[in-house]
Structure formats: structure tokens, C-alpha cells
Amino acid sequence: MTTVKIGIIGGSGLYKMDALKDTREVVLETPFGSPSDALIVGTLEGTPVAFLARHGRNHQFLPTELPYRANIHAMKQLGVEYIISASAVGSLKEEVKPLDLVVPDQFIDRTKTRPSTFFGEGIVAHIAFGDPVCPELARILGESIESLHLPDVTLHRGGTYICMEGPAFSTKAESNLYRSWDATIIGMTNLTEAKLAREAEIAYATLALVTDYDCWHPDHDHVTVEMVIEYLHRNAISAQKVIQETVRRLAENPPVSIAHSALKYAILTPLEHAPAATKEKLALLLKKYL
């Protein structure tokens, strides 16, 4: 199988990447089930990348139903070491406006009912997650955005992404609670992916595309799906340019990430005493440590 070091996960409204060349569909199975869709493997300015539509190309999966583990495992199978996630988010701050871009550096977990670890079944691991986003990848993403001088695009480097369960959007009381926590943006998917990517020793960073003011802003309509998709379409071209530039810089100078050795001090169970079936299930993640 071709080794691909850079993965791109496209969220709501970003179901394909037009700039990808020489594409082929790769259908993968994992010990955690099937990914959301086939991965599209191709090249961006000569660099091999894998693209996955997070919700499937026809947007069939709720945030709760997404096969997050299979998606990250499939990326790992291809050899991916860096994941750039492009996602729609609501803004929780006046100064973060629809069409702005945010590269968050923190998450708050408000999810309730989704598996968010590869471990268990006899193998216990606790990854460090104080810095949930790879600082190096986030830096490259931020520098790429700045270098493009995109007209009418304001970048916010850093900020906290609230990851809620959904699928219903927040109540005003919730939205105001998150504002009182000084959170910056809200979405339903990226924290779960970031945790699993860290367990899989893949660097992860988010390109958050602001589509709405959620429901707290007195002068703006409450978020709707129509609003999210309309705003995404309006900055889809910028998003693709940013991803392309980030891939170019990453390929030129791939950084060492804290994520790449995340399991070194995380596994508690002596692997020689671990159940053989679990070791087999986790072989791709554990092979460096067996």
C-alpha cells in the first residue's frame, strides 16, 4: 500500500477537494468497523495526501454516529502522521465573525455517548492531552493562512472549541454558559477526533470555518443548517487554498510532534500480560511498543 503522510478530514459542506490530482478511492476495513467513506488518495502539488469526508460524501452520519475510530485507524493504515481537519463551527465571541478562520488550541468536552478511545478490553492507556492540538501543525496552519493574505479573511490563532454532542444545536442558556467559560467556538466533532488521533500518534490540528453566531447573539439569527452550508460554500475556496499551502509547507519541512510519541509513557498494562486478541486488534497502534 502507498504510504501517505498527510490526511485531510473534511466536515460539513466539504465533501471533496477539487485540487486533488491523480485520485483513487481506497476502501479500507479496520478492527473498529468501516470508515465513513472510501478515502480519496491523490496528490496536492506532488505531495501524496488522503482525503476523507467525515460524515460520508452524502452526509449520512450524525456526529454521534460517526465511526471516529475507524476513520483515524484508516488514516493510520495509510501511514498518515499529520491530520488537518476542516470543520464548520459557531462563534461564541463577538469578534469572531462568520467567514473568519480559527485555529483552536484547546477543547472542552461536552460529548456524552461516543467511544473516544481505542483502548480497553484488557489494555489500559492514558495519553497526555493537556495540549490537545499539535502546536507545530497549528503553527504551520496559522503561518499558511497568514502567508496567503486572503481578502476579507480574519484569522484567530488559538481559542477553545466546545465539542457538544448534538445533533440539536445548543439552547441559549448553554451557549451563554460556554461564553461565560470564555470558549471561542462550538462544533460537534473535533475533540473526539483529536483524542483518537493522539492515541494513534498522529499530529492533529483544526482549521475551523466560522459559519454562524450559534444562538446567543441578539442581533443575529439563530444557527440553522442552511446558514452553515451557505457560509461554508462562501469560504470553501479559501479553505482549499489554506489546506494546499499547509500541505506544501508540511511536505517541505515535516515537524516532529508531541503526538508522534504519545503512547511512550501512556500504556499501563504490561503488554506481555495483555490479552492476545486485544494486542492483535491494536497491533497497528502498538507495534512500536511490542
Ligand SMILES: CSC[C@H]1O[C@H](OP(=O)(O)O)[C@H](O)[C@@H]1O
Ligand atoms: C451542519 S451543522 C452541524 C454540523 O457541522 C459541523 O460539522 P463538522 O465538524 O463535521 O464540520 C458540526 O460539528 C456538526 O457536525
Ligand SMILES: Nc1ncnc2[nH]cnc12
Ligand atoms: N452553532 C453551532 N453549534 C454546533 N456545531 C456547529 N457547526 C456549525 N455551527 C455550529
